[in-house]
Structures are given as C-alpha cells and as structure tokens.
Amino acid sequence: MIEKALAQKVLHEALRTGADLAEIYVEDVVSLQLRLDDSRLEQAVRGADRGAGVRVFFGNLVTYAFTDQLDEASLMNAARAAASAGNQSSKTQVIDLTERKSPLHYPVEKPFESMSVAEKAGLLGRMDEAARAVGPQIVQVTAGYLELRRHMWLFNSEGVQVEDDRHFTEMRGGVVARRNGTLQRINEGFGGRVGLELLERNDAIEKIGSMAGRAIKMLDAKPCPAGDMTVVMCNGWGGVLFHEACGHQMEADFITKGSSAYTGKIGQQVANPIITAIDDGTIPGRRGSLRFDDDGTPAQRTVLIEKGILKEYMWDLVECRRVGRTQSTGNGRRESYRHMPMPRMTNTFIDQGGHDPQEIIESVEKGIYIAGMAGGQADISKGDYVFNATEAYLIEKGKLTTPLRGATVFGNGPKTLLEIDMVGNDLALDPGQGMCGKGQAARVSVGQPTIRIPRATVGGTDDSAGS
Numbered sequence: 001m002i003e004k005a006l007a008q009k010v011l012h013e014a015l016r017t018g019a020d021l022a023e024i025y026v027e028d029v030v031s032l033q034l035r036l037d038d039s040r041l042e043q044a045v046r047g048a049d050r051g052a053g054v055r056v057f058f059g060n061l062v063t064y065a066f067t068d069q070l071d072e073a074s075l076m077n078a079a080r081a082a083a084s085a086g087n088q089s090s091k092t093q094v095i096d097l098t099e100r101k102s103p104l105h106y107p108v109e110k111p112f113e114s115m116s117v118a119e120k121a122g123l124l125g126r127m128d129e130a131a132r133a134v135g136p137q138i139v140q141v142t143a144g145y146l147e148l149r150r151h152m153w154l155f156n157s158e159g160v161q162v163e164d165d166r167h168f169t170e171m172r173g174g175v176v177a178r179r180n181g182t183l184q185r186i187n188e189g190f191g192g193r194v195g196l197e198l199l200e201r202n203d204a205i206e207k208i209g210s211m212a213g214r215a216i217k218m219l220d221a222k223p224c225p226a227g228d229m230t231v232v233m234c235n236g237w238g239g240v241l242f243h244e245a246c247g248h249q250m251e252a253d254f255i256t257k258g259s260s261a262y263t264g265k266i267g268q269q270v271a272n273p274i275i276t277a278i279d280d281g282t283i284p285g286r287r288g289s290l291r292f293d294d295d296g297t298p299a300q301r302t303v304l305i306e307k308g309i310l311k312e313y314m315w316d317l318v319e320c321r322r323v324g325r326t327q328s329t330g331n332g333r334r335e336s337y338r339h340m341p342m343p344r345m346t347n348t349f350i351d352q353g354g355h356d357p358q359e360i361i362e363s364v365e366k367g368i369y370i371a372g373m374a375g376g377q378a379d380i381s382k383g384d385y386v387f388n389a390t391e392a393y394l395i396e397k398g399k400l401t402t403p404l405r406g407a408t409v410f411g412n413g414p415k416t417l418l419e420i421d422m423v424g425n426d427l428a429l430d431p432g433q434g435m436c437g438k439g440q441a442a443r444v445s446v447g448q449p450t451i452r453i454p455r456a457t458v459g460g461t462d463d464s465a466g467s
C-alpha cells in the first residue's frame with residue numbers, strides 16, 4: 001500500500017506531459033504452493049511479490065511502466081517513464097482521491113494460518129493414500145495445494161481510489177489408472193475466492209477416491225464411435241465450451257478489432273431462444289469474483305445473451321475509451337502489476353433452462369454423453385473448438401451405456417449456440433479449477449446446466465488416452 005499523498009504526487013508526474021488519464025496499480029501477493037508427486041512432497045514454495053504499475057492514457061495511446069519497488073523514487077521513475085510518450089504540457093489535474101467502497105464482501109472464514117504447513121502437506125499425503133487404496137490399477141497420483149492472497153490498490157487521476165483483497169484456496173488431484181497397455185488419466189480440482197473453509201466444505205479425500213474409481217472404470221471404456229451425432233454435455237465444467245468458444249468473442253477487444261463473430265450483432269439473435277448467458281463477477285466465493293476489477297471499476301453482473309438475443313459485450317476501460325462508451329462492465333483484469341488490464345471473463349455461464357437432465361438423456365436415441373472434459377483447444381477469436389472428453393458414455397435408446405474413451409467433439413462456438421436445443425434445470429458452476437489463458441493467466445469460473453447439441457461432429461479415437 002502507498003500513502004494517498006504519494007499516489008497524488010505520482011499521478012501529477014504521470015500527467016505532466018499532457019496525458020488525459022493516469023493510474024497507479026499497486027499489488028502485494030503472497031502464496032504457498034505444495035505439490036505431492038509419487039507419494040513424495042516435491043514442492044513447498046512460498047512466494048512473495050509486490051510492485052506497482054503506472055498507466056498513462058493519451059487518448060487511445062496507452063503507455064505502461066512498472067516497478068517492483070514501492071518507494072517514492074521508484075514510483076516517480078515509473079511515472080516519468082510512462083509519461084515520456086507525451087510532449088505537451090499538462091492540462092489534466094488529479095482530482096482528489098476518494099476511496100470508493102464496494103457492497104461486495106468475500107469473507108475469509110478460516111485464515112490460511114489456521115493450519116500449519118505440515119497439516120496441509122499431511123492432507124496431500126492422505127489424498128495420495130486414499131487414491132491408491134481404491135485399487136492396484138492406480139499407478140500414479142499427484143496432489144496439490146495452493147493458497148494465494150492478492151491484495152490490490154488502485155488510484156487514478158479521476159479521483160478513483162479502490163482496494164480489493166483477494167484470497168484464493170485451491171486443491172488439485174491427478175490419478176492415472178493402468179491395466180496392461182491402457183492408461184486412463186483424470187485431473188480435477190476445486191477452489192474459490194475463500195479461505196481454508198474450502199476444505200471443510202469439500203472432502204478432498206472423498207473426491208480423489210471418486211476420481212480413482214472413475215479412472216479405473218474408464219479402463220473398460222470402448223473406443224468412441226466417430227461421426228455426426230447428438231451430444232449431451234454435463235453441467236458445471238461443461239461450461240468451458242461456452243467460455244472458450246463463445247465467451248472470448250464477447251470480450252470487447254475482439255469486438256472493436258472486428259475479429260469476432262459477434263461484432264455488430266447487439267440486438268440480434270445469436271443463440272437458440274432457450275439460451276441466456278451471463279458473466280457475473282459478484283458471486284460469493286467464486287474464482288472470478290471481484291469487488292473492483294483491475295481498472296478500478298465495480299464488479300457487476302452482465303447479461304450477455306438473453307433468450308437468444310445478444311445484449312452486451314464484456315468491457316474494460318481501454319476498449320470503452322476507444323469507442324467513447326462511458327461505463328465499463330468491470331471486466332478489466334490483469335495477471336499482475338507487470339501487465340496492463342484487458343477485457344476478461346469473470347464467472348461466465350449459460351443460465352438455468354427448463355428440462356430435467358434425465359429427460360434430456362432420455363430424448364436421445366443414439367449419441368454420446370460427455371461427463372468430464374479435459375482442456376481442449378479453441379481458436380478464441382473464431383470459436384472453432386476441439387474438446388477432449390476424459391469421461392464419456394454412449395447413449396442408446398435414452399440410457400447411458402458403454403463408457404467411451406478418446407471422445408472428442410469438434411465444432412464452432414457461435415454455430416453450436418444456435419443449435420443447442422435443450423437446456424437443463426440443473427445449472428452448476430465448475431468446482432473452481434478454471435484458469436483462462438489469453439496472453440495473461442486469469443482465474444475464472446465457468447458453468448452451465450446439462451445441454452443437448454442435436455448434431456455435432458464426434459471423432460478421433462485416441463486409444464492411449466493418457467496424454
């Protein structure tokens with residue numbers, strides 16, 4: 001944290017060469033990461049990182065300088081470096097900084113210090129034992145723990161002063177089951193913007209046991225049939241498809257570049273009318289939840305698509321200024337003080353629909369049910385996607401039957417949105433494991449109810465299924 005008087009001085013310096021807006025972003029990050037691999041604690045890393053970035057706006061020209069020192073000389077140097085792109089004398093003045101409050105609170109009920117490092121490592125050890133106890137087929141187990149506190153302060157020359165103290169707790173597990181030459185890997189995690197109460201609300205031992213059980217079951221999986229067929233996608237983590245193949249294209253930078261399928265489509269039908277999609281940065285405890293975004297804008301809930309009609313994009317400050325829009329949607333996010341913000345999703349999901357999930361499966365004569373997905377690939381600016389299922393089942397005459405290996409689903413996000421013809425009433429967000437990469441890493445949540453895609457291209461049996 002820096003004093004208000006120093007922030008004002010730095011902002012004055014940043015404005016000296018004619019900028020119309022200047023900002024200081026200060027960050028203090030501490031973390032602890034534990035990783036257990038093959039029954040051994042491989043990693044126990046404590047991290048600490050602090051610094052500040054000065055951003056200066058000359059109309060649409062934006063310059064940035066950052067420093068890992070928070071003393072006056074370093075901050076003034078950063079301000080001069082960022083301001084050096086200008087060549088006029090100052091017209092803009094710093095308006096008095098007034099701290100803005102947020103009605104949003106994400107309380108930490110059990111602080112990180114309430115468990116010792118040894119206790120945290122002990123939990124990873126018990127996860128390892130629990131997974132191996134499920135069966136001799138489990139040949140590899142990993143477990144990981146992360147606690148992260150990212151405290152940010154932001155000041156800008158329009159008088160904005162905000163603070164957001166973000167705590168995250170995360171657990172990850174990975175199991176590999178092997179029988180003869182067949183391998184089956186499952187990796188899952190859970191977490192949120194919470195303290196160690198996460199571990200009381202979720203049973204890590206039970207979860208990794210369930211993963212091991214499913215990995216063993218999937219050893220009996222049959223190769224996935226290829227071709228065009230009906231695909232039913234699970235609730236929760238299944239929402240990663242919407243995030244990657246559609247959500248990114250609703251981020252304002254893709255919109256203003258004109259590279260998105262959704263450019264110029266506000267008010268038009270872009271999805272089946274049974275689909276409503278939302279980005280909500282205000283959900284208690286979620287990974288993507290914020291009090292203020294990294295531009296200093298209050299977090300908000302934004303309806304992106306309402307009953308099939310495109311309503312809004314996700315904006316940050318830079319893109320708002322580019323098009324002369326007054327209010328950002330609070331989607332400006334940055335990986336750290338070393339980065340400038342860009343428009344990013346927060347917690348993004350397809351909203352509740354009207355069908356019982358069982359009814360959706362029963363409606364399928366022949367198709368596949370995707371119960372779990374590993375990462376996939378999507379061209380985030382066009383929405384073409386390939387997702388690999390870690391867990392999938394054949395649907396025959398309305399019933400889940402044979403487990404399938406190597407199922408991949410191909411398609412185009414904007415096209416798929418128009419085609420989805422059933423949306424379940426079982427909305428869930430993912431367990432809290434989503435990390436989005438768009439040049440910078442950002443914690444996000446994804447979600448959806450069970451959905452049905454009447455016709456999608458399924459293919460490519462990769463019989464190793466272990467990579």
Ligand SMILES: [Zn+2]
Binds near residue numbers: 243248435436437438
């Ligand atoms: Zn993403």
